[in-house]
Amino acid sequence: MNIESISVEKLKRAVALKEQIVALENELKAILSGSDYAHRSGMSLTSEANRKPGRKIGGAAISEEGRRRIAEAQKLRWAKIKRSSKNSTNTPIGASGALSASAKRAKTMSPEVRRKIAEALKARWAERKAGI
Numbered sequence: 001m002n003i004e005s006i007s008v009e010k011l012k013r014a015v016a017l018k019e020q021i022v023a024l025e026n027e028l029k030a031i032l033s034g035s036d037y038a039h040r041s042g043m044s045l046t047s048e049a050n051r052k053p054g055r056k057i058g059g060a061a062i063s064e065e066g067r068r069r070i071a072e073a074q075k076l077r078w079a080k081i082k083r084s085s086k087n088s089t090n091t092p093i094g095a096s097g098a099l100s101a102s103a104k105r106a107k108t109m110s111p112e113v114r115r116k117i118a119e120a121l122k123a124r125w126a127e128r129k130a131g132i
Helices: 008-032 064-087 101-106 111-131
Strands: none
Touching: none
């Protein structure tokens, strides 16, 4: 069929039918969303007619409202973490970013432990020297 031989009326009718098909596909998708029937039937939900505005097939594009909601949720999560770290005394890094007093104390050894380690090392090296 040659496109030049088709009348303008037939082309207009074809465009109208295509628009109806797209509208019906969108309606069908809305009915079937949430079920796996569309997936099992082989219907492509990623076709151009079935995509939502502002979304890409790969999921790279998000609407401004979606970005705003994600940002607000993340801010709330960080605020909760910051609140809990200010109230907690057992976290090693405080709100200022410096080590807390309990963390500094946790890294030091008592003099008795140091003495025991030093004695063990001296005895170990004395054994090695004697064995050579």
